[in-house]
Amino acid sequence: MATTTLEPRAGTYQRSWVLDWLTTVDHKKIGILYIVNSFLFFFAAGILALLIRSELAIPGIQFLDQNTYNQAFTMHGTIMLFLFIIPALSGFGNYIVPLQLGAPDMAFPRINALSFWLLPLGGLLIFSGYLFGGAAAEGWTGYAPLTNRSEGVGTDLWIIGLALVGTASILGAVNFIATIFKMRAPGMTLFRMPIFVWTMLVTAVLILLATPVLAAGLIALFIDRNYGGSFFDPSVGGNPVLWQHIFWFFGHPEVYIVILPAMGVVSEILPVFSRKPLFGYRAFVFATIAIGLLSFSVWAHHMFTTGSVLLPFFSFMTALIAIPTGIKMFNWLATLWRGKLILATPMLFALGFLSMFLIGGISGVMLASPPIDFHVQDTYFVVAHLHYVFFGGSVFGVFAAMYYWFPKMTGRKLNEPLGKIHFWMHFIGFNLAFFPMHQLGLDGMPRRISDYSPDAGWTLLNMVSTVGAFMIAASIIPFLINVIATFINGEPAGDNPWEGNTLEWATTSPPPPYNFDRLPPIHSERPLFFLTHGHGHAAVRPEDLEETAEDDVERRDGAV
Amino acid sequence: MQPTVASSRLRKILRAGAPMFLIGLLAGCLLPPEPKTEVGKDVFNLYIIVLFLAGIVFVAVEGFIVYAIVRYRRKPGDDTLPEQHHGNTKVEIIWTLIPTVIVFILFGFSMATLSEIEARSENPGVVVQVDGFQWDWTFRYEDGPVFNSEGGEPPVLRVPVGEPVRLVLNSLDVNHSFYVPQFLIKRDLIDLGENGRDNELEFTITEAGTYAGQCAEFCGTAHADMKFVVEAMEREAFDEYMAALASGETPPPTGGGECSTTIEIKANNTQFDIGEFEVPADTDFCIAFENQEAVPHNVAIYDGGEATFTGDFVNEPGSITYNVPALPAGEFRFICDAHPQAMVGDVTVTE
Numbered sequence: 001m002a003t004t005t006l007e008p009r010a011g012t013y014q015r016s017w018v019l020d021w022l023t024t025v026d027h028k029k030i031g032i033l034y035i036v037n038s039f040l041f042f043f044a045a046g047i048l049a050l051l052i053r054s055e056l057a058i059p060g061i062q063f064l065d066q067n068t069y070n071q072a073f074t075m076h077g078t079i080m081l082f083l084f085i086i087p088a089l090s091g092f093g094n095y096i097v098p099l100q101l102g103a104p105d106m107a108f109p110r111i112n113a114l115s116f117w118l119l120p121l122g123g124l125l126i127f128s129g130y131l132f133g134g135a136a137a138e139g140w141t142g143y144a145p146l147t148n149r150s151e152g153v154g155t156d157l158w159i160i161g162l163a164l165v166g167t168a169s170i171l172g173a174v175n176f177i178a179t180i181f182k183m184r185a186p187g188m189t190l191f192r193m194p195i196f197v198w199t200m201l202v203t204a205v206l207i208l209l210a211t212p213v214l215a216a217g218l219i220a221l222f223i224d225r226n227y228g229g230s231f232f233d234p235s236v237g238g239n240p241v242l243w244q245h246i247f248w249f250f251g252h253p254e255v256y257i258v259i260l261p262a263m264g265v266v267s268e269i270l271p272v273f274s275r276k277p278l279f280g281y282r283a284f285v286f287a288t289i290a291i292g293l294l295s296f297s298v299w300a301h302h303m304f305t306t307g308s309v310l311l312p313f314f315s316f317m318t319a320l321i322a323i324p325t326g327i328k329m330f331n332w333l334a335t336l337w338r339g340k341l342i343l344a345t346p347m348l349f350a351l352g353f354l355s356m357f358l359i360g361g362i363s364g365v366m367l368a369s370p371p372i373d374f375h376v377q378d379t380y381f382v383v384a385h386l387h388y389v390f391f392g393g394s395v396f397g398v399f400a401a402m403y404y405w406f407p408k409m410t411g412r413k414l415n416e417p418l419g420k421i422h423f424w425m426h427f428i429g430f431n432l433a434f435f436p437m438h439q440l441g442l443d444g445m446p447r448r449i450s451d452y453s454p455d456a457g458w459t460l461l462n463m464v465s466t467v468g469a470f471m472i473a474a475s476i477i478p479f480l481i482n483v484i485a486t487f488i489n490g491e492p493a494g495d496n497p498w499e500g501n502t503l504e505w506a507t508t509s510p511p512p513p514y515n516f517d518r519l520p521p522i523h524s525e526r527p528l529f530f531l532t533h534g535h536g537h538a539a540v541r542p543e544d545l546e547e548t549a550e551d552d553v554e555r556r557d558g559a560v
Numbered sequence: 561m562q563p564t565v566a567s568s569r570l571r572k573i574l575r576a577g578a579p580m581f582l583i584g585l586l587a588g589c590l591l592p593p594e595p596k597t598e599v600g601k602d603v604f605n606l607y608i609i610v611l612f613l614a615g616i617v618f619v620a621v622e623g624f625i626v627y628a629i630v631r632y633r634r635k636p637g638d639d640t641l642p643e644q645h646h647g648n649t650k651v652e653i654i655w656t657l658i659p660t661v662i663v664f665i666l667f668g669f670s671m672a673t674l675s676e677i678e679a680r681s682e683n684p685g686v687v688v689q690v691d692g693f694q695w696d697w698t699f700r701y702e703d704g705p706v707f708n709s710e711g712g713e714p715p716v717l718r719v720p721v722g723e724p725v726r727l728v729l730n731s732l733d734v735n736h737s738f739y740v741p742q743f744l745i746k747r748d749l750i751d752l753g754e755n756g757r758d759n760e761l762e763f764t765i766t767e768a769g770t771y772a773g774q775c776a777e778f779c780g781t782a783h784a785d786m787k788f789v790v791e792a793m794e795r796e797a798f799d800e801y802m803a804a805l806a807s808g809e810t811p812p813p814t815g816g817g818e819c820s821t822t823i824e825i826k827a828n829n830t831q832f833d834i835g836e837f838e839v840p841a842d843t844d845f846c847i848a849f850e851n852q853e854a855v856p857h858n859v860a861i862y863d864g865g866e867a868t869f870t871g872d873f874v875n876e877p878g879s880i881t882y883n884v885p886a887l888p889a890g891e892f893r894f895i896c897d898a899h900p901q902a903m904v905g906d907v908t909v910t911e
Contacts, residue, residue, distance in 0.1 A: 066781050139778050145751070146734040146780055234753035240735060241750060274632070280647035305737060305748045307759040312671060319663040326659030327652070333624050334651070340634035340642050351625060358621050362614045365663075369610060369670035371603045371677055375592055375744040378737060378776040442592045444741020446776040449784035455885050456772075533641065 025109035026513060027098050030116050032409060034091025035402075037120055038084050043476075044127070045079035048072045050473055053433070057466040059454040069450035070137035071154070075127070077140030078158065081258065082165045083123040085394045089261035090172055092401045093200045095409060097176065099504035100194045102185025102522065104514040107178035115171035122164035129154025139448060141251070144232030144243035148224050159222045166215045173207035176200055185503070187522030191285070194502045194525060195278060198285050199264030202292040206253040206260075209296070214250035217243065241308045248299035256295045258390060259357075260288060262397025263328060266350045269404050270332055272500050273347035274339030280331045281525055287324035287331075294321050304373045311370045318368035325361055329354070345419030346498070349400035352427050356392025360385055363438065378448075381441025387434045399426070399479075406483075407497045411509040412490030418482040425475030432468025436461035501526035593742045596771060596792075597763040599677045600744035606673040613662060677745065680762055685723025685795075692729070692736035692749040692775065695782040705805050711872045714787040720798040721768045729759040737777035740790055746776050765792040770883070821845040822881075825859055828852040830899050836906040841889035847882040849874065857896045861887070861907060870897065 021029060051072050055064045064072060094112065098105055106112045129135030129152070136158035138147045147155055180201045184193070193201075221243070223229035230236040232243045271278045278284060297317045300309035332354055341347065363385040367373050376382060399422075407413045441447075445458050452458050496505040505528055507516050520527050590611060595604045691698040699707040699717045709715040719725045729738055731749035738761060739746035747761040765771075775786035793801070821840065825847055826833040839845045851857045851874040859882060861869040871882040887909045896903035 066784065070778075070781065070783075137781075143735055143778070146778070149734065150780070234751040234756070237753060239752065241752070275634070275641055277644055277646050279645055280652050283647065283652050305746055306750060307747060308750075311674060315670060316667055319667050322663050323656060323659045327656055329621065330652075330655040330658075333621070333628070334645070336625070336628040336632060338642055338645070339628075339632050340638060340640075341629060341632050342634050343629070351629065355622055355625055358618065362618060365666065366607075366610050366614060369606065369666060369673075371606050371670060371673040372610060374677065374746055375603055375607075375741075377746060378739075378778075439589055442590065444593065444739070446739065446774060448778040449774075451784045453772075 023113075025105075025113045027094050027106045027109065027112060028409070028511065028515075030112050031091045031093075031095030033116055034087050034094055034119070037116075037123075038088035038091060038398075041079050041083040041123055042088070045076050045084060046473060046476070048076040048079070050469060052076060053466040053469040055450060056452075056462050058463065059452055059456075059459060061451055064450065066450045067134065067137060070139075070448070071130075071135040073448060074136050074139050074158075078126060078136070078162070079123065081140065081254070081390070082162060083119065083126075085258050085390060085398065086169065087119055088398045089203075089258070089265075089394070089401075090169075092265065092398075092405060093176065093196075093203075093261060094172075096405060096504055097197055097200055098179060098183065099408075099507065099511060099515055100197050100502050101180065101183055102188055102503045102516060102519045103179060103183035104516070105183075106175050107183055108175050111171050112175055115168040115175065118164050118168035118171075122161040122168065124161075125157050125164065126161035128161075129157045132157070141247055142221070142243075143247075144221065144224075144240040145234060145238070147221060147243075148233040148238075156222065156225060159218045159225075163215055163218045163222075166211045166218070169207050169211050170215075173204040173211070176204035177208065180204075185519050185522060187527075188503075191282065192522060192525045192527075194264075195267035195281070195284055195288075196261070196264035196502075199260040199267070199288055202288050203257050203260045206257050206292055206295060210250045210253035210257070213246055214254075217246035217250070220246075241303070241306055244303050244306065245299070248302045249296075251302065252299040253292075253295040255389065256291055258394045259397075260291065262353065262394040262400075263288070265397045265401040265404070266332065266353045268500075268502065269346050269350040269400055270335045272498050273342045273344060273350070274336055275342070275499075276335055276339045277526060277529075278331065279334035279337070280327075283327055284331050287327045290324040291321060294324070301368060301373070304370045305377045315368055315370050319365060322361070322365050322368075329358065329361075344403075344498070345414065345416060345423055346400050346404035348420065348423045349396050349403060352423065353393060353396040353400060356388055356396060356427075356430065359435075360388030360392055363388060376441050378446055379441035380437040380445045380447055383447050384434050384437035384441060387437070391430060391434065399423075404498065405504075406486070407493030408504055408509050408511070410487065410490070411493055412486045413493040413497055414486050414490070415482050418478045418485075422475050422479045422482065425471055425478070429468045429471030429473075429475055433465050433472060434468070436464050436468075440465075496528070499532065501529045501532075503527055506531075592744055595742065595744045596767050596769070597743040597745065597765050599763050600742070601766075602673045602676045603744040606669055609669055610666060613666065617662070680726075680760075681724040683724075684726035684762065685720050686798075687726045687728065688717065688719070689728045689730055690717070690738055690749065691732055692738070692779075692786075693732035694734065694780050695775070695786040697786070697788045699788075701802075704802060709788075713872075714789050717788060717790045718798065718801060719765065719790065719792055720795045721765050721792045723795065724762055724764050727761045729761060734779050735777045736775045736779050736786070738773065739776035740771050740773035742771045743773075743790075748777055765790075768792050768794055822848050824848045824850070825894075826850045826852055827857040827896065827903065830855060830857075830902050832894075832896070832903050832905055834905060836908065837894075838908045838910060839887070841909045841911050842886045844886050845884050847871065847884055848879065849882060850879045851875075852877055856898050857903065858898070860895050860897050862893050862895055863890070868892065873898070 021033065024030060051064060052069070055062055055069055094106065127135065132153045134152050134154045136142070136155040138150060138155065180193070180197060220229065220231040224231050224233055224238070230238040232238045232240050234240055267278055267284065294317060298314060298321065300314040301318045303309050304311060363381070367376065367382065367385060403414055403419055440458055440461050443458060445452060445456070493509050495507065495509055503519065506520055520531050523530065592604060592607060595601045687702050689700040691700065696709050697715045699715060707715050707717065727738065729747055729749040731751040733751065736749040737746050738749060743763055745761065745763060747759050749759065769792055771790045771792070773788050773790055775783060779786065821843065823837045823839065823845065827850070847859055849859050849871065854876045856873045856875045858873040859871045860867050861884065868887065869884050872880060874880050889909050889911045892907040892909060894905050894907050
């Protein structure tokens with residue numbers, strides 16, 4: 001057998017590593033490019049966040065004038081969402097999804113490279129406003145008619161940059177869908193796919209349906225601004241509420257685009273570090289699909305105070321999302337139940353995700369009630385809510401994924417004590433920064449203000465929040481030291497340092513080009529479990545061993 | 561294996577701590593301001609119910625996570641696998657029902673409150689058109705006065721207490737939002753063009769006083785400065801004020817509620833009539849200033865070299881009421897900015 005198996009590694013020829021990385025179409029290298037690029041933008045947008053928090057620490061205008069402040073929060077929101085969280089999770093998806101499917105690469109490697117390279121281009125265009133008289137300053141939601149009427153080329157660059165980033169997203173989504181439907185290894189049926197792949201699949205479908213709507217809106221806005229269009233400007237017959245509908249028809253699925261892959265990451269980590277299967281795999285899959293479907297019927301809950309939307313319908317649909325989300329939460333908790341928990345850094349971040357995302361979920365349900373929304377809409381309560389979802393949820397997911405898959409990507413394990421220091425500073429800093437914002441919002445502090453009165457009584461909580469923001473920033477230092485030190489001289493990880501049960505752990509760390517020399521048989525969503533614990537183990541269910549049509553195909557085709 | 565002493569102690573703390581935490585949550589923090597409108601009271605009551613449900617969910621889930629971390633942490637050297645549960649249809653149906661029930665309860669309460677908020681009265685006590693523009697407000701009364709901002713002070717919306725106030729919310733440019741935190745309600749001002757209908761907002765204020773409000777929808781450069789004040793007064797005072805305004809007289813100083821202390825100061829012959837006054841700390845107060853000569857005077861309060869309050873100038877004989885923000889306990893000076901040498905006195909702010 002060994003003599004007849006084809007050597008899957010492509011013939012190599014010498015070229016400089018710079019050229020190699022610039023022209024690569026290998027999903028793993030592209031995945032790493034995504035992640036590195038995302039972290040660079042994360043640091044840039046993080047510095048903007050520190051500027052914002054410094055300005056708000058005490059009343060009065062200290063560091064930033066109003067215009068600079070408005071640019072800072074606009075860029076912070078735009079960059080964090082479109083150039084950090086989404087691409088970072090896409091990067092892990094790029095790296096891990098083909099591996100988890102037992103595939104040699106993504107379905108369209110060149111499109112994969114294109115969709116990556118559009119990102120830094122789009123991101124730099126968005127930032128380049130700073131070179132041409134000021135970046136966009138209308139908020140990341142770019143509400144018309146403010147965006148129609150603002151002067152300066154920064155907003156145009158923001159539109160073009162976002163359109164490019166959106167195009168990259170759409171291309172990436174097509175690639176993920178094609179890969180997941182057509183590139184699965186023999187035996188890898190849909191209901192044997194790891195949950196992370198499922199969440200990436202639903203995410204890709206959401207991107208494919210929602211992002212073109214944003215792109216259309218951006219093009220309409222560009223026409224309004226530059227060619228005398230009248231889509232959104234009421235003074236020439238347009239409708240500014242139309243922009244809000246378009247933006248949030250994209251923008252709410254966007255929230256799930258950002259959170260679902262992070263849920264997927266957590267659903268990979270919790271079982272491995274509890275040494276149990278995920279509780280209720282199928283329920284989890286259906287809940288993910290349900291969230292995806294519902295996400296298209298709730299956009300107007302961002303618009304309750306416009307007086308232009310049907311409140312009961314959107315309130316009800318929004319509240320319904322709590323049901324599949326609740327199912328997921330219970331499934332995660334049941335996965336911990338009677339497990340044997342190993343509190344390594346990936347697990348800490350995954351547990352951090354559970355406890356923080358819960359708060360974001362609860363405040364989300366509160367906001368779904370129109371009367372409560374009438375009070376806290378556009379206040380810091382909403383800022384707190386969205387950071388508990390995006391930061392407490394997605395960013396904790398990104399770091400969990402980083403610590404979990406770093407050994408696979410580099411062959412070296414990140415240092416645990418430094419990882420734990422990072423986690424605790426991050427966790428405490430995060431709560432100091434964002435929990436007080438709930439109270440600030442309830443007290444009536446509007447979002448997006450550069451200054452507030454010393455009489456308003458918001459000074460103390462703002463100061464606490466600023467301290468927390470700097471603590472988060474400080475937590476990045478042990479993280480960076482860890483990453484650099486591990487690159488230089490880290491503990492070798494081996495193929496499967498965490499005793500993971502999905503296929504990415506069945507190959508070397510890092511995996512060779514085209515990923516697998518041979519694949520284990522796939523009888524369940526945990527193919528490696530049988531290799532580690534054997535068919536005789538009491539935990540192996542009879543149905544896991546049933547032969548299926550796919551298994552026959554696998555036998556006929558032999559080694560992949 | 562027996563739970564360790566530490567873990568059982570932790571559990572005891574958790575068991576006692578969870579309800580305490582919940583009570584603490586409800587008692588002090590995470591509450592909106594005390595509502596000053598009738599709709600605000602409805603919103604507040606709804607919020608309390610929702611917060612209570614949220615608190616239960618929060619304590620239950622976070623409690624379980626902490627419990628799991630303590631109870632199910634792998635013991636060193638224990639390499640055995642735990643039992644491999646793949647799922648259980650019965651419990652999954654149960655925990656699908658739990659959030660479903662919560663969601664329906666919440667939705668029911670929300671809709672009941674919503675219908676209270678959206679209710680419109682037959683005869684509102686006053687109808688005011690609110691014009692929002694970058695970055696200020698104008699309040700226009702039906703067949704009546706128009707209030708703008710004056711001299712850098714935010715514009716004042718004067719309305720009667722205890723009667724429905726109806727606002728017609730009209731944007732002159734980009735989107736804005738009318739928001740008074742103590743009313744627990746806001747509504748956007750959106751220019752919908754010629755065929756659009758302006759949003760309306762109706763509320764009944766329950767207590768006389770002044771309430772700070774500001775624009776809540778980001779509207780460009782000076783969004784943070786787009787503030788206003790709502791001054792709610794008893795019907796008689798409101799009518800008196802409006803009548804005086806209509807007849808061209810200087811309206812009487814208003815706002816029965818907001819000045820617990822009013823200091824009267826007169827200026828004549830480039831002299832103040834008093835050399836010192838005393839006010840309580842951390843409380844807003846008023847200065848009723850009367851200029852008796854045709855020389856510009858004002859009253860400003862200084863903490864050392866720094867002005868903490870600067871009143872508008874009165875350039876000819878006339879009166880003005882300054883609303884002075886609360887001062888901390890200590891010694892200050894009051895000065896006429898035009899005559900800092902001659903017109904100066906001491907302010908004592910006592911605890």
